[in-house]
Amino acid sequence: MKLLFTNIKELLQVRETSVSKLSGKEMNILPTIKNAWLLLEDDKIFDFGKMENLPEISADKTIDLTGKMILPTWCDSHTHIVYAGNREQEFSQRISGLSYEEIAKNGGGILNSAKTLQNTSEEDLYKQSAKRLEEVMQLGTGAVEIKSGYGLTKDAELKMLRVIKKLKQNYNLPIKATFLGAHALPLDYKNKKEEYINYVIDEILPAVAEENLAEYIDIFCEQGYFTVEDTNKLLKAAAKFNLRPKIHVNQFNAIGGVQAGVENDALSVDHLEEMRAEDVESLKGSHTMPVALPGCSLFLSIPYTPARMIIDAGLPLALATDFNPGSAPSGNMNLVVSLACVKMKMTPEEAINAATINGAYAMDLSEKVGSITKGKLANLIITKPIPSYTYLPYAFGSNAIEAVYLNGEKI
Numbered sequence: 011m012k013l014l015f016t017n018i019k020e021l022l023q024v025r026e027t028s029v030s031k032l033s034g035k036e037m038n039i040l041p042t043i044k045n046a047w048l049l050l051e052d053d054k055i056f057d058f059g060k061m062e063n064l065p066e067i068s069a070d071k072t073i074d075l076t077g078k079m080i081l082p083t084w085c086d087s088h089t090h091i092v093y094a095g096n097r098e099q100e101f102s103q104r105i106s107g108l109s110y111e112e113i114a115k116n117g118g119g120i121l122n123s124a125k126t127l128q129n130t131s132e133e134d135l136y137k138q139s140a141k142r143l144e145e146v147m148q149l150g151t152g153a154v155e156i157k158s159g160y161g162l163t164k165d166a167e168l169k170m171l172r173v174i175k176k177l178k179q180n181y182n183l184p185i186k187a188t189f190l191g192a193h194a195l196p197l198d199y200k201n202k203k204e205e206y207i208n209y210v211i212d213e214i215l216p217a218v219a220e221e222n223l224a225e226y227i228d229i230f231c232e233q234g235y236f237t238v239e240d241t242n243k244l245l246k247a248a249a250k251f252n253l254r255p256k257i258h259v260n261q262f263n264a265i266g267g268v269q270a271g272v273e274n275d276a277l278s279v280d281h282l283e284e285m286r287a288e289d290v291e292s293l294k295g296s297h298t299m300p301v302a303l304p305g306c307s308l309f310l311s312i313p314y315t316p317a318r319m320i321i322d323a324g325l326p327l328a329l330a331t332d333f334n335p336g337s338a339p340s341g342n343m344n345l346v347v348s349l350a351c352v353k354m355k356m357t358p359e360e361a362i363n364a365a366t367i368n369g370a371y372a373m374d375l376s377e378k379v380g381s382i383t384k385g386k387l388a389n390l391i392i393t394k395p396i397p398s399y400t401y402l403p404y405a406f407g408s409n410a411i412e413a414v415y416l417n418g419e420k421i
């Protein structure tokens with residue numbers, strides 16, 4: 011099946027040769043072709059060019075996109091889409107003045123979600139999660155990472171990871187699974203943190219690996235949660251099962267999580283709302299992608315990741331939603347791109363690069379998605395008629411997406 015798009019106002023993120031990630035000044039360059047055509051063959055990008063050089067093509071179907079643009083789908087490299095119930099109560103409590111940390115201390119937060127999830131059947135959890143996945147696909151997400159971490163028992167963590175596996179089987183977008191057993195200390199282990207870490211390492215991790223349920227390992231490295239020492243211990247144990255780290259660090263306090271990530275060759279270090287000069291320094295020369303989650307900063311009213319400090323130091327940066335019931339109940343990558351521009355002073359070019367190719371890198375998917383490159387998956391966003399690509403972050407909160415294609419098929 012050959013599908014041809016013609017008269018594309020602007021084809022965005024065109025990379026003749028595939029790049030794995032973009033760093034520093036490179037991030038400010040977004041290659042495009044104005045007045046373009048794009049040919050898909052089956053599920054892949056086959057060819058593209060300028061309309062004035064459109065060759066004779068016998069396509070099965072041709073779609074005229076006058077006034078509209080095409081870009082690769084968003085690559086959301088950090089989500090907790092699989093969860094049960096919601097936490098609107100805590101939202102109200104925060105509006106009345108309690109902080110995220112105070113709510114967590116009173117039994118809310120992650121433990122609240124864990125309790126709900128433990129009492130939810132696998133079928134129901136799948137249904138609730140699939141609904142959210144479908145919603146973000148309509149919002150232009152074409153590759154996504156999903157974490158466990160609301161189970162906190164062997165059974166419930168495996169239940170979450172099996173739901174992710176089922177989502178992988180039933181939805182035709184790349185999905186990567188991350189085991190986040192060390193997300194919070196369950197009540198049963200109060201004052202017994204070491205015991206819990208050992209339980210995660212000795213009991214849950216081998217089962218996760220045995221069933222091949224995860225590609226990555228995560229831990230919430232934060233004051234009041236897990237220390238750098240816990241982090242090193244877990245990451246080293248997970249490395250034996252070939253689970254590469256993608257970890258929660260520097261959300262509320264900079265305690266050395268970035269360095270632990272780099273030392274353990276993390277694929278990404280995520281959150282980074284609190285960044286010291288030495289944290290930025292430690293990322294230089296590493297293979298670790300820093301990931302910012304501005305939806306969480308918006309929702310919790312905490313600082314935004316200092317994108318300028320990171321990019322101006324020559325580093326790469328990716329953007330993701332952190333979609334979860336407590337700190338970011340939205341999986342809208344379009345809003346994330348807007349927030350990155352408005353609140354983090356990223357240029358539209360930097361933000362689009364961060365939400366596509368750099369997000370792909372943070373899931374080991376740069377070869378498959380994240381740019382308009384021959385041979386990559388035809389995972390595409392078709393915009394409504396828009397005046398320029400800057401309009402996408404500019405018109406925050408409005409939906410500029412007309413259609414989403416995954417594997418060359420409209421969803």
Ligand code: NIG
Nearest residue numbers: 119120230332334335336337
């Ligand atoms: O990424 N920080 C840790 N985990 C999630 C929030 C978890 C929750 O509140 O449910 C996050 O922000």
Ligand code: FE
Nearest residue numbers: 088090258332
């Ligand atoms: Fe998160």
